[in-house]
Structure formats: C-alpha cells, structure tokens
Amino acid sequence: MIIIADNLHVINPVIAQAVETLDSQPISAMVQRCAQAGAHAIDINCGPLKRSPERRMAFLVETVQSVADLPVMLDTTNPAAMAAGLKAARHRPIINGFSLEPIKLEHILPLAQTHASDIVGYLLDAHSRVPITEDEMMAVAVTLFETYCRAGLDPARLIIDPVITPLTWDNGLRHNQAVLSLIRHLPDLLGTHVRTMAGLSNLASGPMPLPRKIALEQAFLPMLAAAGLDMVLTNVLHEPTMETARNCGILLSEQVFA
Amino acid sequence: MIIIADNLHVINPVIAQAVETLDSQPISAMVQRCAQAGAHAIDINCGPLKRSPERRMAFLVETVQSVADLPVMLDTTNPAAMAAGLKAARHRPIINGFSLEPIKLEHILPLAQTHASDIVGYLLDAHSRVPITEDEMMAVAVTLFETYCRAGLDPARLIIDPVITPLTWDNGLRHNQAVLSLIRHLPDLLGTHVRTMAGLSNLASGPMPLPRKIALEQAFLPMLAAAGLDMVLTNVLHEPTMETARNCGILLSEQVFA
Numbered sequence: 001m002i003i004i005a006d007n008l009h010v011i012n013p014v015i016a017q018a019v020e021t022l023d024s025q026p027i028s029a030m031v032q033r034c035a036q037a038g039a040h041a042i043d044i045n046c047g048p049l050k051r052s053p054e055r056r057m058a059f060l061v062e063t064v065q066s067v068a069d070l071p072v073m074l075d076t077t078n079p080a081a082m083a084a085g086l087k088a089a090r091h092r093p094i095i096n097g098f099s100l101e102p103i104k105l106e107h108i109l110p111l112a113q114t115h116a117s118d119i120v121g122y123l124l125d126a127h128s129r130v131p132i133t134e135d136e137m138m139a140v141a142v143t144l145f146e147t148y149c150r151a152g153l154d155p156a157r158l159i160i161d162p163v164i165t166p167l168t169w170d171n172g173l174r175h176n177q178a179v180l181s182l183i184r185h186l187p188d189l190l191g192t193h194v195r196t197m198a199g200l201s202n203l204a205s206g207p208m209p210l211p212r213k214i215a216l217e218q219a220f221l222p223m224l225a226a227a228g229l230d231m232v233l234t235n236v237l238h239e240p241t242m243e244t245a246r247n248c249g250i251l252l253s254e255q256v257f258a
Numbered sequence: 259m260i261i262i263a264d265n266l267h268v269i270n271p272v273i274a275q276a277v278e279t280l281d282s283q284p285i286s287a288m289v290q291r292c293a294q295a296g297a298h299a300i301d302i303n304c305g306p307l308k309r310s311p312e313r314r315m316a317f318l319v320e321t322v323q324s325v326a327d328l329p330v331m332l333d334t335t336n337p338a339a340m341a342a343g344l345k346a347a348r349h350r351p352i353i354n355g356f357s358l359e360p361i362k363l364e365h366i367l368p369l370a371q372t373h374a375s376d377i378v379g380y381l382l383d384a385h386s387r388v389p390i391t392e393d394e395m396m397a398v399a400v401t402l403f404e405t406y407c408r409a410g411l412d413p414a415r416l417i418i419d420p421v422i423t424p425l426t427w428d429n430g431l432r433h434n435q436a437v438l439s440l441i442r443h444l445p446d447l448l449g450t451h452v453r454t455m456a457g458l459s460n461l462a463s464g465p466m467p468l469p470r471k472i473a474l475e476q477a478f479l480p481m482l483a484a485a486g487l488d489m490v491l492t493n494v495l496h497e498p499t500m501e502t503a504r505n506c507g508i509l510l511s512e513q514v515f516a
Binding site for chain 1: 425432434476477483484485505510
C-alpha cells in the first residue's frame with residue numbers, strides 16, 4: 001500500500017503562515033519529518049491560494065522536491081495553482097482531485113488530459129455531497145468512471161477515493177462500512193481494476209484524544225487494506241498507524257515472511 | 259466479536275504445575291486477570307490430562323467458575339476429561355474441538371450430541387494436516403460440515419476454525435490470506451451462516467519480540483473481523499490487541515458512534 005502524507009496542510013497554522021510568506025524552512029522541516037516517517041509521496045494541501053496561486057504552488061512543489069525525492073499530490077481547487085504545480089513537479093504528480101461537481105469537471109479534469117497526470121476522483125455527487133449507502137456510492141462510482149472515460153482519459157491514471165467520513169457524523173459508521181464494501185466490489189462494478197485511495201485522517205477527525213484517534217486508525221486501516229485499498233492518505237507522524245500500514249503490507253504480500 | 263482468553267494453558271509452567279497439584283490459586287489469579295482484561299469466555303487448555311482426567315477437568319471448570327461468571331471452552335483431546343468438564347460447566351460450554359481426524363470423530367464429536375453443546379470444528383484433514391490453499395480449505399470445510407450434519411447435530415451449534423498458522427511457516431502468509439478469504443466465502447460455500455473462530459496467537463508464535471507479535475496481531479485482527487469472524491481466541495493480556503478488538507466491534511457495528 002502506498003502511503004501519502006497529509007501533513008503538509010494549510011490547516012496547520014505554521015504551514016499556512018509559511019505559504020503566506022513564502023518561507024521554505026517550516027515546509028522543508030515538515031517534509032523531512034514525513035520522509036523519515038516513511039511517506040511514499042507528499043500531498044500539498046495549500047487551499048485555494050487566492051493570491052499569486054501560480055507562484056505559491058511552484059514555490060511549494062520546489063520546496064518539497066528540494067528536501068525529498070518523492071512524488072507530490074497537488075491538493076487545491078484552484079486550476080491556475082494546479083497547472084503551475086503540474087509544471088513544477090519533477091516526478092509524475094497526482095492531481096487531487098475532481099468529482100462530479102461541474103466546476104471540477106470543467107476546470108480540473110482537463111488538466112489530467114493536458115499534463116497526462118494521474119488524478120483522484122472523489123465519490124461525491126454533483127453537489128459535493130457524500131453518498132451514504134453502498135448503492136448510492138456505486139451509482140456515483142459508475143457515473144464518475146463513465147464521465148472520466150468519456151473525457152478521453154486513461155482508466156489506468158484514475159484513482160478513486162470513496163471518501164471516508166468522520167465517525168461522529170450521523171451516518172459515519174454506516175458510510176465507512178459501505179466504503180469497505182465498495183472498495184472490494186469496485187473491480188466487478190467497473191469491469192476493470194481502478195486504483196483506490198482513502199483519506200484515513202477523516203475517520204477520527206474532530207475533538208478526540210490523540211491515542212483514541214490513532215487506535216481507530218489502526219483498526220480501520222487493515223480493513224481497508226484487506227478490501228484492496230491501493231493508497232492511503234494519512235498523518236504519517238502517527239507512528240503506530242504507520243507500523244500497522246507496514247504490517248498490512250507484509251500480511252497481504254505475496255512474499256515469504258522473514 | 260466474542261473474545262475468548264487463551265491464557266489458561268498448560269504451556270505456561272505455572273498453570274501446568276497448578277493443574278498437577280490441584281492448586282486453585284494460580285488458576286484463579288489468571289482467570290481474574292483475563293476477566294478484568296475483558297475476556298468474554300475462558301478456554302481451558304489443559305492438555306490430554308493423562309492422570310485423573312475427570313477429577314482434574316472438574317477442578318479446573320469449578321475453579322474458573324468460582325472467580326468469573328464466564329462461559330468456558332474445554333480444550334482437551336481426552337474424551338473422559340471433556341465429558342467431566344461438560345458436566346461441571348454452569349454456562350453452556352464449548353467443546354474445543356474436533357476435526358476430520360477419525361479419533362476425534364469417534365470420541366469427541368458424539369459428546370456435542372450427548373451434551374447438546376457448541377463445538378469447534380478445525381479445518382484440518384483426516385491426518386490433522388493444515389490445508390494451504392483456499393480450494394483445499396473449502397474442500398475440508400464442506401466435508402467437515404457434511405460430516406457434522408450427518409451426525410445429526412445442529413449447524414447453529416457448530417463453530418468453524420480455519421486455523422491461523424504461524425507466519426514463520428513456509429506457507430504461513432499464503433495460508434493466512436486464504437483464511438481471510440475462506441471466512442468471507444463460508445456462508446456462500448455452506449449455504450448457511452456457520453459461526454467462525456480463529457486462534458490469533460498462532461499468527462506470531464515462535465521467537466519474536468513481544469511488541470512485534472502484538473503489532474502483527476493488531477494488523478491481522480481487523481482483517482479477520484471485517485471478513486466476518488465471530489469469535490477470536492487470543493491472549494487477552496495483550497492490551498493493544500484487545501483495544502483493537504474493541505475498536506473493530508465499534509467500526510463494524512450497526513450502532514451510532516458515541
């Protein structure tokens with residue numbers, strides 16, 4: 001399973017300030033910690049970048065690449081920032097992401113075509129709402145996949161994210177159980193293997209003691225892995241979660257245990 | 259998921275000595291720790307009990323029941339000890355267990371009929387060998403289930419154990435992956451829901467640091483739980499494993515997260 005760090009996020013005030021002032025030091029420090037923790041890629045979640053989006057995104061990508069030889073995932077709703085990030089990226093970057101929301105289909109999805117990039121497609125309806133039941137999720141998955149293919153894009157470059165929701169939401173448990181089932185049934189549903197990703201930090205978001213968050217992540221991640229999840233977007237500084245991720249890789253591998 | 263303690267085991271020299279000398283104190287102390295750790299039932303693994311099997315098993319069952327109001331699972335190959343345990347048990351006990359081995363079919367399985375007990379059936383062939391591939395396991399499961407039903411026993415009282423094997427075995431990884439798949443497919447295979455149990459301590463048995471054992475248990479247990487495992491036989495004094503078991507219960511429950 002590929003582990004993508006979600007730690008470089010403007011929800012962190014230190015990172016937000018560094019993006020604002022184009023200060024590479026706090027960003028480099030965070031990326032170094034993520035790389036040491038075992039991240040295979042770095043998600044750059046910089047928000048919409050309303051001022052100088054191209055300059056700020058290029059700065060971010062270059063700063064990440066200056067400290068870690070890892071692919072980046074570009075996590076912004078701003079198409080200008082996205083395009084600038086795609087230009088600046090050394091490894092094949094991942095666009096994060098599109099959904100059935102018209103503004104995303106119009107402005108983000110075409111960038112995957114222009115830049116021949118991998119792109120994350122979120123299982124959200126046209127109003128960015130989360131489908132709750134597995135049937136609703138399957139319907140969204142089929143529509144998203146058909147929309148993607150009709151745009152002339154390669155299914156091998158699509159990564160479907162079924163959207164883990166917070167357990168504290170009314171339908172959180174039920175939805176996340178449907179996520180497991182959807183991941184398992186997706187190859188049959190689409191008639192081909194499409195890679196999947198999930199944002200694990202969503203599971204226990206909100207006010208909850210850190211050890212409780214980590215323990216819930218540790219219990220849910222192996223369920224996702226056994227269902228066939230290809231990539232997890234997660235807080236790589238949660239060391240027990242990372243150990244669980246590594247052990248999932250071992251337990252589900254084809255190799256001999258050593 | 260029902261959690262059964264595997265801690266009361268004659269492989270522990272303190273327990274072996276207590277069984278030998280009919281000393282209730284070490285047994286009571288262990289059972290108390292297991293109950294406090296959250297065990298739902300206690301497996302009494304007393305070995306074949308070659309001398310005074312009836313007396314020793316009755317002593318064990320009564321000692322367990324004197325400190326914890328929990329069901330017992332009777333884990334011996336000695337039919338006389340098994341019968342004595344079944345008589346002494348207050349709650350509905352579980353016979354642990356039988357397989358396709360002729361001696362078990364002849365001497366253990368009939369006790370489930372006489373005492374109207376639940377019984378564990380191990381997916382081992384007639385020579386007590388572990389099948390490796392899922393196809394082999396499915397064939398054994400069907401034969402075991404048919405043999406059980408032909409004996410006039412109620413499928414609702416059967417618990418199938420697909421036998422987790424040590425990861426250090428040559429085919430350990432592959433076999434345990436097949437265990438996950440078998441648990442998931444068993445209802446379709448047998449045409450009815452038959453409860454399943456697995457012995458988690460087998461996974462990381464052998465020389466390995468304790469934190470490593472526990473981390474592997476924590477990664478594999480949620481996979482088993484999501485596959486549909488009903489009961490786990492495990493070391494309940496591994497506190498992180500127990501926390502994972504509780505969180506699996508929450509994540510897979512029908513309830514609202516609180």
